[in-house]
Amino acid sequence: MTGRNTKVTMRRHPAAMVSEDDFAVEETDLPRPGDGQALVKVLYLSLDPYMRPMMDPVRSYVPHLNPGDVMPGATIAEVIESNEPELPQGTVVACSLGWQTHGVVTKDVVRVIDQNAGPVSAALSVLGMTGATAHYGLLELAKPTPDETVVVTAASGAVGGVVGQIAKIKGCRVVGIAGGAEKCRYVVDELGFDACIDYKSPDFEKQLAAATPDYVDVLFENVGGPVLDAVLGRINDHARISLCGNISDYNADEPYGLRGLRHLLMHRVTVHSFVIAEHRDYWPTAIAELSGWLAEGKIKYQEDIAEGLDSAPKAFIAMLTGGNFGKQLVNVGA
Numbered sequence: 001m002t003g004r005n006t007k008v009t010m011r012r013h014p015a016a017m018v019s020e021d022d023f024a025v026e027e028t029d030l031p032r033p034g035d036g037q038a039l040v041k042v043l044y045l046s047l048d049p050y051m052r053p054m055m056d057p058v059r060s061y062v063p064h065l066n067p068g069d070v071m072p073g074a075t076i077a078e079v080i081e082s083n084e085p086e087l088p089q090g091t092v093v094a095c096s097l098g099w100q101t102h103g104v105v106t107k108d109v110v111r112v113i114d115q116n117a118g119p120v121s122a123a124l125s126v127l128g129m130t131g132a133t134a135h136y137g138l139l140e141l142a143k144p145t146p147d148e149t150v151v152v153t154a155a156s157g158a159v160g161g162v163v164g165q166i167a168k169i170k171g172c173r174v175v176g177i178a179g180g181a182e183k184c185r186y187v188v189d190e191l192g193f194d195a196c197i198d199y200k201s202p203d204f205e206k207q208l209a210a211a212t213p214d215y216v217d218v219l220f221e222n223v224g225g226p227v228l229d230a231v232l233g234r235i236n237d238h239a240r241i242s243l244c245g246n247i248s249d250y251n252a253d254e255p256y257g258l259r260g261l262r263h264l265l266m267h268r269v270t271v272h273s274f275v276i277a278e279h280r281d282y283w284p285t286a287i288a289e290l291s292g293w294l295a296e297g298k299i300k301y302q303e304d305i306a307e308g309l310d311s312a313p314k315a316f317i318a319m320l321t322g323g324n325f326g327k328q329l330v331n332v333g334a
């Protein structure tokens with residue numbers, strides 16, 4: 001098959017706030033599938049906050065990117081040419097091709113998607129990594145019991161929205177924290193949280209205190225910074241924190257740090273930090289239960305889909321600064 005592969009690479013390491021100039025768009029010939037391989041075209045690309053820290057040349061849980069590397073990421077792709085009998089043309093798979101329009105895969109590195117089980121893009125959100133993150137971080141680590149108060153930050157987002165709905169299913173009082181009135185309305189009216197506080201509001205801390213009269217037993221933490229410190233001021237004895245993300249720091253010149261450390265000690269709080277990529281064995285359990293809840297209408301999710309691979313840098317930057325409303329995807333070729 002002839003044609004071109006378009007890819008987005010990291011042009012240079014960003015200086016604090018990432019900009020569109022930190023990316024480059026390149027074209028190459030289409031790769032050729034060898035024996036046991038299939039050529040796929042990407043339908044959807046997932047944009048995720050973890051990609052931003054990977055752009056910094058620092059030690060982390062994965063090797064950092066170097067200039068010229070293709071931006072990484074989970075994708076949904078369709079087989080367009082195949083030398084692998086188990087991946088016939090037309091098969092749709094979840095794989096990790098990053099920010100590009102095409103790639104070559106083997107059957108060992110893909111998950112075949114059932115195209116009759118709803119929109120295939122859900123395999124990048126509620127039925128994929130972000131859903132597994134919500135399920136694992138809440139149920140396996142924080143383990144809330146009915147009637148406990150659960151606070152979720154970045155509550156309207158891909159992970160946060162699912163966390164709060166699972167906590168409601170488990171009988172908890174659930175308070176979200178999100179940026180802006182529209183997101184807070186969605187979190188309460190559509191996702192069914194008991195309350196949602198706008199952290200940009202001038203009396204945020206007062207509203208948080210009013211919404212957590214029995215203090216906070218579980219914090220599912222996605223953002224860090226001043227929002228985390230405000231919640232630590234409301235933390236309960238023997239509370240559990242699922243430390244999932246720290247997005248307020250990802251583009252910062254200087255880390256904000258942790259100012260409320262004493263609350264962790266005074267209230268004997270347990271902090272569970274985790275990276276879901278280390279718990280791949282758990283994903284099928286999470287995805288199976290989330291699929292059931294989705295089918296029963298107990299879980300809702302929202303996608304924010306940017307059009308075309310060229311739009312990926314702009315959509316990525318917007319997501320890191322709250323411009324997304326739900327799981328940020330790119331329609332690359334669907």
Ligand SMILES: NC(=O)c1ccc[n+]([C@@H]2O[C@H](COP(=O)([O-])OP(=O)(O)OC[C@H]3O[C@@H](n4cnc5c(N)ncnc54)[C@H](OP(=O)(O)O)[C@@H]3O)[C@@H](O)[C@H]2O)c1
Pocket residue numbers: 048049050129130133154155156157158159160177178179180183222223225227243244245246247248249274275276277319320321322323324325326327328
């Ligand atoms: N540990 C893991 O394995 C794992 C896996 C997946 C995701 N994560 C983490 O989970 C978090 C959420 O990821 P996601 O994919 O679900 O993204 P998301 O919540 O859909 O999008 C990111 C959201 O972060 C919020 N945000 C950005 N800057 C902020 C700031 N300075 N203060 C407060 N909120 C801010 C924005 O919402 P507002 O408009 O409400 O500000 C933005 O919409 C991220 O920290 C990510 O790194 C961790």
